[in-house]
Amino acid sequence: MNATQSLTARTGNLFHRYANPGRFLRMGAKLQPWLTWPALALSAAGIVCGLFFSPADWQQGDSVRIMYVHVPTAWLASSGYMALAVCSLLSLVWRHPLADLAAVEIGPVGAAITAVCLATGSLWGKPMWGTWWVWDARLTSVLVLFFLYLGHIALIRAFDEPQRGYRAAAILGLAGAIDLPIIKFSVQWWNTLHQPDSITVTGAPTMSTSMLWPLGLTTLGFTLGFGAIVLARLRASVMESRIRTILAASRGRQSAQTNPQTDSAAV
Amino acid sequence: MKFQIPSLIMAILERDLRLALRHGADTLGAVLFFILAGALFPLALGPSPELLRRMAPGIVWVCALLAALLPLDRLFGSELEDGSLDQLLMTGLPSPLIALAKMIAHWLTTGVPLLLAAGPLAIMLGMPAGSMVVLLTGLLLGTLILSLIGGMAASVVLGARRGGVLLPLLVLPLTTPALIFGAAALDAAQTGLSWGPDLELLGAFLAAAIPLCPLAAGAGLRAAVE
Numbered sequence: 001m002n003a004t005q006s007l008t009a010r011t012g013n014l015f016h017r018y019a020n021p022g023r024f025l026r027m028g029a030k031l032q033p034w035l036t037w038p039a040l041a042l043s044a045a046g047i048v049c050g051l052f053f054s055p056a057d058w059q060q061g062d063s064v065r066i067m068y069v070h071v072p073t074a075w076l077a078s079s080g081y082m083a084l085a086v087c088s089l090l091s092l093v094w095r096h097p098l099a100d101l102a103a104v105e106i107g108p109v110g111a112a113i114t115a116v117c118l119a120t121g122s123l124w125g126k127p128m129w130g131t132w133w134v135w136d137a138r139l140t141s142v143l144v145l146f147f148l149y150l151g152h153i154a155l156i157r158a159f160d161e162p163q164r165g166y167r168a169a170a171i172l173g174l175a176g177a178i179d180l181p182i183i184k185f186s187v188q189w190w191n192t193l194h195q196p197d198s199i200t201v202t203g204a205p206t207m208s209t210s211m212l213w214p215l216g217l218t219t220l221g222f223t224l225g226f227g228a229i230v231l232a233r234l235r236a237s238v239m240e241s242r243i244r245t246i247l248a249a250s251r252g253r254q255s256a257q258t259n260p261q262t263d264s265a266a267v
Numbered sequence: 268m269k270f271q272i273p274s275l276i277m278a279i280l281e282r283d284l285r286l287a288l289r290h291g292a293d294t295l296g297a298v299l300f301f302i303l304a305g306a307l308f309p310l311a312l313g314p315s316p317e318l319l320r321r322m323a324p325g326i327v328w329v330c331a332l333l334a335a336l337l338p339l340d341r342l343f344g345s346e347l348e349d350g351s352l353d354q355l356l357m358t359g360l361p362s363p364l365i366a367l368a369k370m371i372a373h374w375l376t377t378g379v380p381l382l383l384a385a386g387p388l389a390i391m392l393g394m395p396a397g398s399m400v401v402l403l404t405g406l407l408l409g410t411l412i413l414s415l416i417g418g419m420a421a422s423v424v425l426g427a428r429r430g431g432v433l434l435p436l437l438v439l440p441l442t443t444p445a446l447i448f449g450a451a452a453l454d455a456a457q458t459g460l461s462w463g464p465d466l467e468l469l470g471a472f473l474a475a476a477i478p479l480c481p482l483a484a485g486a487g488l489r490a491a492v493e
Contacts, residue, residue, distance in 0.1 A: 068315070092486065148461040154436055158427035168423045168492035171483050172437060182444075213446065 018099050028235045035231060039224035046217030054214050066124040068214050072222040074115035074142070078180055080110030080226065081145060084152065085180075088173030091166055098234075100166040103173060104156055105233040109226060111149035118142060129193055137186035138194035141179060148176040199234045275360050276368045283372035293338070298380040301334035316393045323392035324402070324453035328446055330388070331381050331406060336438060337415040338377050340431040342369055342421040343488065353492050365483030370418035370481065380412030398456040401466070405449040408469045412445045413438075415473075415480035422487030444472055445463045 050068035057064035084106050090099035121139065122132045133139065156169035186197045198206045207215075287294045308326045309319055346352040355365050367397060385406050394402065420437040424430035452465035 144440045144443055147436070151433070151436045151440065154433055155424065155427070158424070158429060158433055160428065161426075164426055164490060164493075167426070168425075168487060171419075171487050171490075175441060175479075175483055179440075227316050 021242065025235060025238055028238075029232055031229065032231055032235070035108070035224050035228035038227050039221050039244060042217050042221030043225060044221075046214045046219075046221050049212035049217060054211050055208070057211075059127060063124060063127045065209070066120055067211075068218045070117060070120040070124055071215060072219040073113050073120060075219060076222055076226050077114040077117045077142065077145060078183055079108065079223070080106055080113060081149065081177065081180060084110060084149075084173050085177040089168035091170040092174070100162075100170075101234055101237055103152075103166065103169060105230050105237060107149055107153040107156065109229050111146065111153060112147045113222075113226065114142065114149055118146060134193050136193045137190040138183065141186050143184040145176075145179050145183060148172075148179060152176070169176065272360060272364065275358060276364060279355070279365065280370040283369065284375060287372075287376040293341075294376050294380070297334045297337045297377050298384050300337055301330050301381055301384055302351060302388055304330045304333065305392065305428065309392070318394070320393040320457070322393040323389055324450045324457065326392060327385055327389055327394075327402065327406075328409065328453070331385065331410065332413060332439070332442060332446060333435075334381060335377055335410060335417060336435055338373065339417045339421045339434050339438070340424075342373055342418060343425050343491070344421075344430070347425050347491060348437070349437060352488065356488065356492055361485065362488045363481040366418060366422060366484035366488055367481040370414045370484070373418060374411055374414035378414055381410055382406055395457065401453055401456040401462050405452050405469060408466070408473050409445050409449045412469075412473050412476055413442060415476040416441050419480040419484040419487065422484040425487065425491035429462050445469060448472065454473045 039137055046068060050065055054065070054068075056062045084103055087099040087103040087106065090096045091103060118139075121142075125134070126132050148244055152173055153167050156165045159165035159168065305326055308322065310327070312322070343352060346355065356362055382403060385402060389399065389402055417434075417438050420434055420441070423437065424433045427433055448465045450467040452462040452469065454468055455462040455465060
């Protein structure tokens with residue numbers, strides 16, 4: 001075997017290593033506590049900091065504290081869909097079995113977190129803007145994202161044959177990714193009620209450090225929590241399919257014992 | 268044997284148009300729904316001309332969007348059931364081209380009748396004749412977008428347990444930009460503002476949908492017959 005071949009074999013191996021359910025379960029069991037406990041600790045620390053130790057806003061008063069939940073959920077709503085789109089790509093191009101299962105499990109978690117984002121935004125909007133809801137570009141595009149999640153959830157479960165659902169939902173997942181840049185840039189393209197981004201990659205944040213700290217803690221905590229929930233659901237679904245296979249096999253063996261003719265027919 | 272791609276596409280189009288003509292009631296159903304749904308608004312909102320003129324752009328666009336949804340679940344459904352979809356995919360024609368041909372057929376049998384019916388409905392709702400050009404240009408682009416996105420969604424739900432129920436859930440979120448720009452152009456025309464930019468954005472959306480939707484729909488069709 002020459003060098004190029006072995007390199008291809010090695011990278012292919014790296015990529016498809018966790019397609020093996022047993023290996024994934026072993027790795028997942030090791031990874032799970034490292035996600036769950038930091039997620040709980042960081043979220044709790046961030047919320048305590050945000051509620052009790054960060055200053056109230058000079059204009060918004062104490063209602064600014066909704067931010068410590070609203071901003072992380074908004075970030076996770078988009079990132080969750082991004083993860084879904086990546087899974088869709090992996091599923092369509094490489095037929096990675098774990099990507100299919102991950103897409104099934106990310107959907108409900110992402111939809112729930114988008115709902116929390118919309119709800120907290122609405123609660124924040126009432127005291128600040130004087131209305132629960134406005135049809136501005138940012139709010140509308142996040143609402144569309146929520147419906148895209150719901151469509152994905154419904155589609156991936158709508159087929160009797162799971163593989164068909166995975167393929168169909170992957171196509172939809174990629175098509176829906178068009179909404180992500182619209183959400184990101186909606187506050188710049190349109191002059192809306194929703195404020196523009198306070199935290200950017202390049203510029204300095206337009207926010208006091210005393211508020212940035214709790215926000216960073218909850219964002220990190222919620223993100224790890226998202227990962228922990230998805231990983232737990234993924235492990236549960238891999239185990240479930242294993243149990244189903246074992247049950248089906250044992251049922252097949254039982255029927256083969258009681259009725260030896262069908263055994264030879266089935267083989 | 269070498270196949271002529273354009274002639275095969277023409278054959279698909281001809282077949283679909285002939286089917287649409289033979290089942291006239293099915294084809295007219297969407298247009299009738301469009302006019303009926305539009306006629307419900309004056310009954311529900313009251314016949315005040317001021318209010319109706321203000322709401323006419325939105326009513327026409329929403330009704331067109333919903334009416335274009337109606338024939339979608341039969342777009343590939345009957346072909347999948349009677350096996351002609353397998354035959355089509357076996358002709359060697361790329362599946363995105365088959366999907367594109369079916370989308371054009373959907374536009375010719377649903378989009379064009381909707382365009383023809385939109386004028387009378389808009390006049391009944393009291394829309395000024397001056398904004399008719401904007402309405403029809405916008406709807407021309409909009410119905411094309413609806414056929415492309417609708418065709419993509421229809422190919423994706425092929426073989427699903429409740430495909431007909433799923434379709435609106437998949438199509439409507441993706442078509443919201445078309446609705447926003449189309450109705451905004453019409454609104455601008457009515458209030459005397461510049462309506463060009465909105466129509467250009469609608470055109471840009473269409474330009475993005477023309478290559479992407481048939482590609483996605485082709486993948487959906489291949490997955491459906493696997």
